[in-house]
Amino acid sequence: MDDSQITVNGQLRDCGGAGPHTRLLDWLRTEGLTGAKEGCAEGECGACAVLVARPDGADRSRWTSINACLPPALAFDGQEIVTAEGLGTAPGPCAEEALHPVQREMADRGGAQCGYCTPGFICSMAAEYYRPERDAARSSAAQTGTAVAGEEHATDHESGPNGFDLHALSGNLCRCTGYRPIRDAAYALGSPDGSDPLLVRQGGPAPAARPTQKIVDGARFVRPAAMEELFDLLEQNPEAKLVAGATDLGVEVNLRHTRPPLTLAIDRLEPLRMLEVGNDRITIGSALSLTEIDRGLAGRVPLLSQLFPQFASPLIRNTASLGGNLATGSPIGDSAPALLALDASVVLASASGEREVALAEYFTGYRQSVKKPGELLRAVRIPLPLAESTAFYKIAKRRFDDISSVAVAFAMQLDGCTVSSIRIGVGGVAATPIRATRTEQSLAGQPWTPETAEAAAAVMSAEGTPIDDLRASAKYRSAMLGQALLKFYAETASAVEVAR
Numbered sequence: 001m002d003d004s005q006i007t008v009n010g011q012l013r014d015c016g017g018a019g020p021h022t023r024l025l026d027w028l029r030t031e032g033l034t035g036a037k038e039g040c041a042e043g044e045c046g047a048c049a050v051l052v053a054r055p056d057g058a059d060r061s062r063w064t065s066i067n068a069c070l071p072p073a074l075a076f077d078g079q080e081i082v083t084a085e086g087l088g089t090a091p092g093p094c095a096e097e098a099l100h101p102v103q104r105e106m107a108d109r110g111g112a113q114c115g116y117c118t119p120g121f122i123c124s125m126a127a128e129y130y131r132p133e134r135d136a137a138r139s140s141a142a143q144t145g146t147a148v149a150g151e152e153h154a155t156d157h158e159s160g161p162n163g164f165d166l167h168a169l170s171g172n173l174c175r176c177t178g179y180r181p182i183r184d185a186a187y188a189l190g191s192p193d194g195s196d197p198l199l200v201r202q203g204g205p206a207p208a209a210r211p212t213q214k215i216v217d218g219a220r221f222v223r224p225a226a227m228e229e230l231f232d233l234l235e236q237n238p239e240a241k242l243v244a245g246a247t248d249l250g251v252e253v254n255l256r257h258t259r260p261p262l263t264l265a266i267d268r269l270e271p272l273r274m275l276e277v278g279n280d281r282i283t284i285g286s287a288l289s290l291t292e293i294d295r296g297l298a299g300r301v302p303l304l305s306q307l308f309p310q311f312a313s314p315l316i317r318n319t320a321s322l323g324g325n326l327a328t329g330s331p332i333g334d335s336a337p338a339l340l341a342l343d344a345s346v347v348l349a350s351a352s353g354e355r356e357v358a359l360a361e362y363f364t365g366y367r368q369s370v371k372k373p374g375e376l377l378r379a380v381r382i383p384l385p386l387a388e389s390t391a392f393y394k395i396a397k398r399r400f401d402d403i404s405s406v407a408v409a410f411a412m413q414l415d416g417c418t419v420s421s422i423r424i425g426v427g428g429v430a431a432t433p434i435r436a437t438r439t440e441q442s443l444a445g446q447p448w449t450p451e452t453a454e455a456a457a458a459v460m461s462a463e464g465t466p467i468d469d470l471r472a473s474a475k476y477r478s479a480m481l482g483q484a485l486l487k488f489y490a491e492t493a494s495a496v497e498v499a500r
Contacts, residue, residue, distance in 0.1 A: 003016065004016045004074060004077040004212060005077065005078065006076045006079060006080075006081060007080040007081065008081045008082075009083060009086025010086065016214075017030075018072075018214075020072060020214055021072065021219060021259055021263075022072060023068070023069060023072060023250070024050070024068040024070075024071050024072065024073045024076060025037075025038060025068035025069045026073070027073035028050070028068060028073075035084035035085050036048045036049065036119055037117075037119070039116070039117065041254040042069075042070075042251045042254060042255060043313075043315065044173070044313075045117065045120075045173045046120040046124060046169075046171045046172030046173060046313070046315055047117045047119070047173075048067050048069040049066065049067060049119070049120035049121075049123040049124050050082065050123050051063045051065055051083075051126060051127055052066055052079060052080065053079065053080040053081075053207065054206055055206040056202070058205065063082065063126065063127050064127060065123050065126075065127035065168075065314065065315055065318060066315060066318050066319050067247075067315050070245075070247055070249075070250025070251070070254070071243070071246040071250060072221060072246065072265075074212055074223075075221075075223070075243065077210050077223065078208070078209070078210030080206075080207055082126075083123070084103075084119035084120075084123055087122065087123075088100035100122075100126065102122050102125045102126050102189065103122055105186075106125075106181075109181045109184045109185045111177060111181045111182045111184070111185040113176035113177055117172060117173060117174045118174075121169060121172045121174065121182060124172050124314070124315065125168070125185070126198075128168035128169075129164075129192065130192060130199060130202060134164065135191060136163070137165070138163030162188075162189055166183060166187075167400070169186065170400045171312070171316060172315075209268030209269070211224065212265070219259060219260070219261055219262075220263070221265070222262065222263070224265075224266070226269075227269060227271050230266065230269065230376070231349075231350060231351035232351065233264060234351070234376060237262045238373035238374050239261065239262070240260070240262040240264050241260040241262070242266050243264065243265050243266070244267040244286075244287045244323060245267065245289060245319030245324060247312070247320040248328050249263075267287045267319075271378070272286050272287035272288070272378060273285045275288060277297075277300060278384070280384050281381050281382060282301065282381070283380070283381050284379060284381075284382070285323075285379055286321060286322060286324075286377045286378055286379055287323055288322070289319055289320060289321055290308055290311060290317040290320050290322070291314070293308075293322065294317075302386075303342060303390035303391070303392055303409060303411060304338060304342075306391065307409070309400075310334065311335070322335055322380050323376075323379075326362070326380070327369075327371070329363060329366070329368055329369050329432070331432050331433060332405075333433065334394065334404055334427065336363075336425065336427055336433035337392070337408060337425035337426055337433055338392050338409040339382070340409065340423065340426075340433060341390065341409035341424060341425040342382045342383075342409075342411055342423070343382075344380055344383075345357060345358045345380075345383075346362055346377050346379070346380055347377070347379040347380075347381065348376070348378065349376055350372070350374045356381065363432035364432070366431040387411035387412055387413045388413055389410070389411070390410060390412070391409070391487075393408045394406075394407050395480045395484075396471075404428050405472035405476070405477060406428040406481065406484075407428055408425070408426050408427075408481065408485075409425040410424055410488045411423045412443075412488075412492065417447050417449075418446065418447055418448065419443045419445065419452075422440050422443050424439055426463060428466070428471075428472075429464030429466040429481065430464040430465050430466075436460060436463040436464075436481075438459055438463060439485070442455065450493075453486055457482035457483070457485045457486050458482065460482050460484070460485045461478045461482035462478070464477075
């Protein structure tokens with residue numbers, strides 16, 4: 001369609017000139033909005049951050065920060081975007097100064113030096129500035145007189161007295177400032193004025209998904225209007241690339257110059273965006289973003305509450321999905337070990353129907369799975385009840401925003417002082433994510449004691465077939481497996497003492 005349009009900074013702009021592989025960042029810059037810049041081209045530095053209006057329930061929206069360097073521009077047909085230029089106005093011959101509060105604090109407190117990454121910081125800060133839950137955090141801090149941490153996995157949050165979660169900026173990098181001035185600017189922010197147009201905008205629904213089709217030089221971009229259309233396209237084009245957040249495909253396009261002949265945008269199809277908590281299972285739509293899942297579950301699955309803050313960065317989590325993370329089949333994807341420990345299954349759907357496959361049987365080889373041509377991963381299912389003792393450990397060179405060298409997840413049920421059941425998911429030590437079945441067998445029915453843990457740690461160290469690569473040696477990976485089990489024991493031993 002040649003009538004594709006995106007609302008940018010309140011102005012409707014024609015994006016019909018964008019091709020299927022034109023990134024949002026490139027299109028914005030051709031429109032003269034050059035505040036967003038390319039740094040890493042893989043969603044790690046945040047120099048390209050912008051705001052997009054995303055659903056927050058049926059009747060509200062929220063400004064969400066995303067990396068513009070990854071998704072195609074056509075994925076935002078009919079959507080609303082705000083760039084750093086749209087937040088405020090610098091003084092000039094034809095305009096008076098009207099800086100946004102975030103911009104003003106960054107300027108006053110020296111939060112910008114060379115300025116290359118500053119627009120990205122400002123957009124991420126603005127998303128946190130407008131976050132609805134921040135007022136509650138601020139009120140709590142005012143009552144207690146202390147800074148507050150996030151409700152879940154508190155060590156992964158650092159909040160100021162104004163309720164600003166500093167980890168909202170963990171996907172943004174800056175070499176110049178040393179970060180202290182940026183933190184000072186973040187913690188100096190008050191609440192948005194009630195008449196703030198961006199705050200007022202959050203009181204209305206986000207734009208509905210708009211069916212889109214575009215063909216340029218033989219390459220096609222399609223946003224199907226319904227699942228039936230998606231299944232037909234997949235059946236006719238099994239080589240098509242599905243895109244929700246583009247956090248994986250975007251990197252392939254940027255760094256490996258992949259140019260898929262057909263790209264299918266599925267992120268706004270409602271059947272792929274459900275989140276249902278039933279009596280016997282939780283069902284999570286494959287296109288729901290990790291941030292939306294975390295917010296929707298509200299701590300109901302503690303293991304996922306531990307996983308999400310360690311998964312890349314907020315900018316990535318705001319678009320990345322479980323479906324995408326599992327469909328890539330990466331042996332170091334962070335979600336698979338946690339979901340394996342939770343005994344999850346996946347629902348595979350096609351024009352001919354659906355089938356459910358245990359996640360432990362889903363992966364068949366390096367980036368390979370049982371998914372057939374024409375099938376897509378529609379949902380993830382987690383059985384209930386959940387194990388009482390869970391933990392997720394990520395071993396990486398950086399605490400946040402990094403790829404795992406090893407990831408380990410535990411889900412254990414104790415009967416008094418005895419291990420009645422345990423599931424252990426592991427990533428980074430084989431061609432696929434795996435269950436540590438030998439270690440599970442060695443623990444089942446055993447007393448949860450230091451001696452048991454030591455013996456099981458030796459078994460755990462021999463799980464998988466780790467290799468040497470740039471992230472870690474095989475020996476190091478094996479050692480981390482054993483250490484993860486010992487750490488899990490140390491953190492859960494108190495439950496045994498209570499049972500005694």
